Amino acid sequence: xxxxxxxxxxxxxxxxxxxxxxxxxxFEDFGVFYYPHGLxxxxxxxxxxxxxxxxxxxxIVFDPQDVMLPMLKFPLRSCSxxxxxQGPVTSRIDAMGNVIMIESSQVYQMKEGNVLAPYVFKKKxxxxxxxxxxxxxxxxxxxxxxxxxxxxxxxxxxxxxxxxIVQSRQARVPFNTSxxxxxxxxxxxxxxxxxxxxxxxxxxxxxxxxxxLYFQPFNNIDxxxxxxxxxxxxxxxxKRRFLLRQVGVEIFCSEDGLKSDLFLTLKDQVSRDxxxxxxxxxxxxxxxxxxxxxxxxxxxxGVMSNFDYLMYLNNMADRSFNDLTxxxxxxxxxxxxxxxxxDLSRPxxxxxxxxxxxxxxxxxxxxxxxxxxxxxxPKFMYGSHYSTPGYVVYYLVRVAPEYMLCxxxxxxxxxxxxxxxxxxxxxxxxxxxxxxxxxxxxxxQTSGTFLMNDQHLKLGTKQDGVKVEDxxxxxxxxxxxxxxxxxxxxxxxxYVSSHLHEWIDLIFGYKQRGEASENAYNxxxxxxxxxxxxxxxxxxxxxxxxxxxxxxxFGQTPKQLFxxxxxxRFKPNPATDSAVTAVKGRTESPVPDTAAPxxxxxxxxxxxxxxxxxxxxxxxxxxxxxxKDTVTSxxxxxxxxxxxxxxxxxxxKMYSLEEQRQQRSISLSNMALSSCQVMSDSKTLIxxxxxxxxxxxxxxxxxxxxxxxxxxxxVSCIQYHDGLLVSAxxxxxxxxxxCKIGGGAKKQQLQLLAELDHDSGVVCVCMDAxxxxxxxxxxxxxxxxxxxxxxxVLSRHTLHTGSIHAVSFSPExxxxxxxxxxxxxxxxxxxxxxxxxxxxxxxxxRCMFWDGETVIVGGxxxxxxxxxxxxxxxxxxVHGHASAVTCVDVSEDGRTIVTGGExxxxxxxxxx
Numbered sequence: 001x002x003x004x005x006x007x008x009x010x011x012x013x014x015x016x017x018x019x020x021x022x023x024x025x026x027f028e029d030f031g032v033f034y035y036p037h038g039l040x041x042x043x044x045x046x047x048x049x050x051x052x053x054x055x056x057x058x059x060i061v062f063d064p065q066d067v068m069l070p071m072l073k074f075p076l077r078s079c080s081x082x083x084x085x086q087g088p089v090t091s092r093i094d095a096m097g098n099v100i101m102i103e104s105s106q107v108y109q110m111k112e113g114n115v116l117a118p119y120v121f122k123k124k125x126x127x128x129x130x131x132x133x134x135x136x137x138x139x140x141x142x143x144x145x146x147x148x149x150x151x152x153x154x155x156x157x158x159x160x161x162x163x164x165i166v167q168s169r170q171a172r173v174p175f176n177t178s179x180x181x182x183x184x185x186x187x188x189x190x191x192x193x194x195x196x197x198x199x200x201x202x203x204x205x206x207x208x209x210x211x212x213l214y215f216q217p218f219n220n221i222d223x224x225x226x227x228x229x230x231x232x233x234x235x236x237x238x239k240r241r242f243l244l245r246q247v248g249v250e251i252f253c254s255e256d257g258l259k260s261d262l263f264l265t266l267k268d269q270v271s272r273d274x275x276x277x278x279x280x281x282x283x284x285x286x287x288x289x290x291x292x293x294x295x296x297x298x299x300x301x302g303v304m305s306n307f308d309y310l311m312y313l314n315n316m317a318d319r320s321f322n323d324l325t326x327x328x329x330x331x332x333x334x335x336x337x338x339x340x341x342x343d344l345s346r347p348x349x350x351x352x353x354x355x356x357x358x359x360x361x362x363x364x365x366x367x368x369x370x371x372x373x374x375x376x377x378p379k380f381m382y383g384s385h386y387s388t389p390g391y392v393v394y395y396l397v398r399v400a401p402e403y404m405l406c407x408x409x410x411x412x413x414x415x416x417x418x419x420x421x422x423x424x425x426x427x428x429x430x431x432x433x434x435x436x437x438x439x440x441x442x443x444x445q446t447s448g449t450f451l452m453n454d455q456h457l458k459l460g461t462k463q464d465g466v467k468v469e470d471x472x473x474x475x476x477x478x479x480x481x482x483x484x485x486x487x488x489x490x491x492x493x494x495y496v497s498s499h500l501h502e503w504i505d506l507i508f509g510y511k512q513r514g515e516a517s518e519n520a521y522n523x524x525x526x527x528x529x530x531x532x533x534x535x536x537x538x539x540x541x542x543x544x545x546x547x548x549x550x551x552x553x554f555g556q557t558p559k560q561l562f563x564x565x566x567x568x569r570f571k572p573n574p575a576t577d578s579a580v581t582a583v584k585g586r587t588e589s590p591v592p593d594t595a596a597p598x599x600x601x602x603x604x605x606x607x608x609x610x611x612x613x614x615x616x617x618x619x620x621x622x623x624x625x626x627x628k629d630t631v632t633s634x635x636x637x638x639x640x641x642x643x644x645x646x647x648x649x650x651x652x653k654m655y656s657l658e659e660q661r662q663q664r665s666i667s668l669s670n671m672a673l674s675s676c677q678v679m680s681d682s683k684t685l686i687x688x689x690x691x692x693x694x695x696x697x698x699x700x701x702x703x704x705x706x707x708x709x710x711x712x713x714x715v716s717c718i719q720y721h722d723g724l725l726v727s728a729x730x731x732x733x734x735x736x737x738x739c740k741i742g743g744g745a746k747k748q749q750l751q752l753l754a755e756l757d758h759d760s761g762v763v764c765v766c767m768d769a770x771x772x773x774x775x776x777x778x779x780x781x782x783x784x785x786x787x788x789x790x791x792x793v794l795s796r797h798t799l800h801t802g803s804i805h806a807v808s809f810s811p812e813x814x815x816x817x818x819x820x821x822x823x824x825x826x827x828x829x830x831x832x833x834x835x836x837x838x839x840x841x842x843x844x845x846r847c848m849f850w851d852g853e854t855v856i857v858g859g860x861x862x863x864x865x866x867x868x869x870x871x872x873x874x875x876x877x878v879h880g881h882a883s884a885v886t887c888v889d890v891s892e893d894g895r896t897i898v899t900g901g902e903x904x905x906x907x908x909x910x911x912x
Contacts, residue, residue, distance in 0.1 A: 014111045074104045117457070234251055239273075329507060394418075480879030501568045679741060848857065
C-alpha cells in the first residue's frame with residue numbers, strides 16, 4: 001500500500017535520505033576521487049575511485065560510481081579531523097591543493113553490490129582522502145568543519161547549531177522562477193518548509209501561484225529539481241499535526257488515494273494556515289467532496305465498508321502513510337491462527353473488540369493493574385503503544401527494509417525478534433509483557449507481498465539454525481494473498497460489523513481518555529496524547545529533544561474524534577450476499593381501505609431515490625390555491641384519492657382527486673390550524689389549532705366529534721400512531737394522549753397520559769414506529785428524545801442554531817433526521833447521540849419526508865429538494881411554489897407527493 005514502490009531497483013541511485021539518521025538533512029554533494037590512505041602514491045592513484053561525497057548535517061557519505069563498491073558513511077561524531085591534506089611537494093594526488101582528509105574512528109559500509117543488507121561497521125581509526133574535482137576546497141571545507149564542530153556539542157545544542165546553519169543556507173537560495181510553467185502565473189505566496197516522507201525530512205522552498213503549487217528542495221536528492229502540482233489536480237488538502245505540533249499540510253491529487261502526493265510542514269501553525277488558505281482559496285482549486293458530513297451514516301447503513309470507514313477515521317485523526325509515528329492503525333480481528341479452516345460464522349473466531357490488546361489476557365491485565373495502582377502520577381498501564389514506527393517497520397521489513405535499517409542504525413532486528421509468524425505474533429501480543437501492538441492497513445488491502453521475502457533479503461538466522469525468509473502463515477491460508485483476502489472477509493463480517501464501534505471507542509472515541517479509558521484499561525503514556533505537551537512552549541532544547549525522541553520511540557495516540565459512544569452498524573440485509581450492503585428501509589404494502597382503525601398512517605417506508613432520478617423538470621399534475629393563507633399541513637388519504645389540507649385561514653379543505661373538485665371546506669376554529677392527521681379509514685381527522693385545542697373531526701358525519709383544550713398556547717404539531725396521539729405546543733410542552741378513534745358519530749375522548757416539559761417552545765414532534773420513543777424539536781434548536789414508557793428524556797442535543805422545523809425517525813427507529821432554519825439537515829444516532837450526518841442546503845428548510853435513506857425537503861425558496869443522505873448526493877431539485885414550501889406528504893408507494901406552501905397553493909406531483 002504505502003510501500004508498494006519501495007522494492008529495490010538496481011537502476012536507482014543508491015544514496016537516499018534513508019541511509020541517514022531519521023530527520024537528518026542532506027545539503028549538497030561534490031564530485032570527488034577517493035584515494036586509499038597509507039598506500040604508496042602510485043598504488044593509491046591506481047586504486048582511486050570516482051564518486052560523489054554527500055555533505056549531511058550529521059554525517060559525510062561517499063557514494064562510489066561503481067555500485068559494486070560499498071558506500072562509506074562517516075558519522076561526524078566519530079570524526080576527529082576534517083582538514084586540507086598537505087601531501088609531499090611532488091604529490092600527484094595533491095597537485096591542485098584540493099584534497100580533503102577525513103580521520104574517523106568508525107565508518108559504515110552500505111549497499112555493497114547495490115544489495116540491501118545490514119551495514120558493515122568498521123571500527124578502526126583511519127584516514128580517508130578525497131580530491132575535489134570541480135570546486136575548490138574553500139567552497140567545501142569550511143562547511144564540513146562547521147558541521148564537525150556542531151557534532152561535538154550536546155545533542156540539543158547540535159540540533160540548534162544545525163538549525164542555524166540550515167536557516168543561513170536557505171536564506172541564500174531563492175526560488176528559481178525559471179521553473180515556473182508559464183509566464184502568466186501570479187505568485188501568491190512563497191515560504192520555506194519541509195517535505196515529509198517516512199523517517200525523512202527534506203527542506204525546500206514552497207511557492208503557490210495562481211495555477212500551481214511548487215516545491216523546490218534545497219538539495220538534489222530528487223530526480224526532478226522542482227516538484228509541480230497543478231492546483232486543478234488537487235482533490236483533497238488536509239491540515240495535519242507532525243510530532244504533536246499543528247504544522248502540517250497533506251495534499252492528495254486522487255479522490256480515493258490512500259497515500260498523499262505531498263506532505264509539507266511549516267515552521268509554525270500560523271505559516272501552515274497561511275499556506276493552506278493560499279491554496280484552497282485559489283479559483284483553480286476544486287476540492288472533491290470528502291464525505292465527512294455523512295461518513296458515519298454511510299458506514300452505519302452499509303454503503304461504506306469497514307475498511308474504508310477505518311481509513312476515513314484514521315485520516316480524520318491525523319494518521320498518515322507519510323508519518324510512521326502516526327501510521328494508520330487497524331485492529332486484530334481474527335483470534336484463530338491454528339485451525340485448518342477459518343469459520344467466520346463462529347464468534348470464537350474473533351478477537352474481543354471491546355477490549356484493548358493489553359486487556360485481552362486476564363492474567364497479564366492483573367499484573368498490569370497491580371503495577372498501575374502503585375505508580376505515581378502521571379500513571380499509565382502500558383509503557384509501549386499499539387502503533388509506533390518500530391511496529392510499522394516490523395510488519396513491513398520485507399518490502400521496506402531501508403526503513404528498518406534507518407530506524408535501527410543500519411541493522412535488522414535480531415532474527416528471533418523479527419516478524420516470523422502470524423500465530424507467534426498474535427501469541428506474543430496476548431502474553432508479552434509490553435507487546436500491545438495492533439495491525440496496519442496492509443493486512444486488509446494488499447496482495448500480501450509484505451509477508452514474502454521476494455527481495456531475498458539477508459534477514460539473519462534464528463537460534464534454531466533456520467534462516468528468516470517468508471512469514472509463516474496460519475494453516476487456513478493457502479498463500480499470502482489468500483491470507484489477506486480472508487483477513488478482509490473477517491473485517492467485513494457480520495460479527496466485526498456489529499462490534500467494530502467498540503474498538504472505535506477505544507482508539508478514536510470516548511474511551512481514549514479520562515475515566516472511561518481507565519475503566520476500559522486503555523491508559524497509555526501521557527506524552528502520546530494530543531495536547532499533553534506544547535513543544536512550542538518548551539525553552540530547554542534538551543527537554544524538547546528528549547520529548548521528540550520519545551514521540552519517535554513510542555508513537556502517538558490518534559486525535560480523539562468522538563466524545564460519546566460510537567453508533568453501532570446496522571445488520572446487513574440478509575438477502576444480500578455482499579459483505580458491504582446498504583440497509584434499505586422497510587417497504588410496507590399500502591394500507592387497504594378496510595384497515596382496522598389505528599393502523600399506521602404516519603410512518604411510511606418506500607424507496608424514493610430511483611423514482612426521482614431525472615425529474616428536475618417535473619411539473620405538478622394538479623395545483624390550486626385552495627386557501628387564503630399559508631397552508632400548514634397536507635395529507636393524502638391512505639387510498640390516495642383525497643387530499644386534506646389545513647391552513648392559517650382556519651379552514652380544513654377536502655379535495656377529491658377522482659372528481660377533481662373540492663368536496664368540503666370547514667371552519668373549525670377562529671384561529672389558524674397548524675397540523676392534521678388522517679386515520680386509516682379516511683373517515684376521521686385529528687387537527688391541531690393555534691386556539692390551543694385539538695379537534696377530532698368526522699369526515700363521514702361532517703361534524704366535530706371531540707374538542708380538547710390540549711395546551712396553554714398554540715398547538716404547533718400533532719402525530720397519531722396506533723392509539724397514541726402526541727401533541728406539541730408553543731407552551732414548551734409535549735403531551736401524550738390515549739386515543740381510540742373509530743367510525744361513527746359518538747363523541748370521542750382523548751385521555752392525557754403524560755406531559756413532557758421543554759425549555760422553549762416546541763415546533764415539531766415525531767414518534768418511532770414502535771411507539772417507544774418521541775422526538776421533539778424546539779425553537780431554540782434543541783432536539784429531545786423521550787421514552788414513552790418512562791416519560792423521561794433519554795437525551796437532548798443542541799443541533800441547530802435556529803428553530804427545528806421538522807423531525808422524523810428512520811423506519812427502524814435507530815436514527816432521527818432534523819431540518820431547520822439554519823439550512824442544515826442533521827442525522828442523529830438515537831442510541832449513542834452521535835451526529836452521523838450533516839448537510840448545509842443553503843436555504844431555510846421548512847418541512848420534509850424521509851424514508852431512512854432519501855429525503856424530500858421543502859425549502860424557503862419554494863423548491864422541493866430531494867437528497868440521498870447515505871451517499872450525500874442531490875437527486876433532484878424541482879421548483880414547486882412561489883414562496884416557502886411549508887408541508888409535504890408522500891403516498892405509501894412513494895409515487896404521489898402533495899405539497900403546500902406560503903403561496904396558499906396545494907400541489908400534487910406524480911412520479912412514473
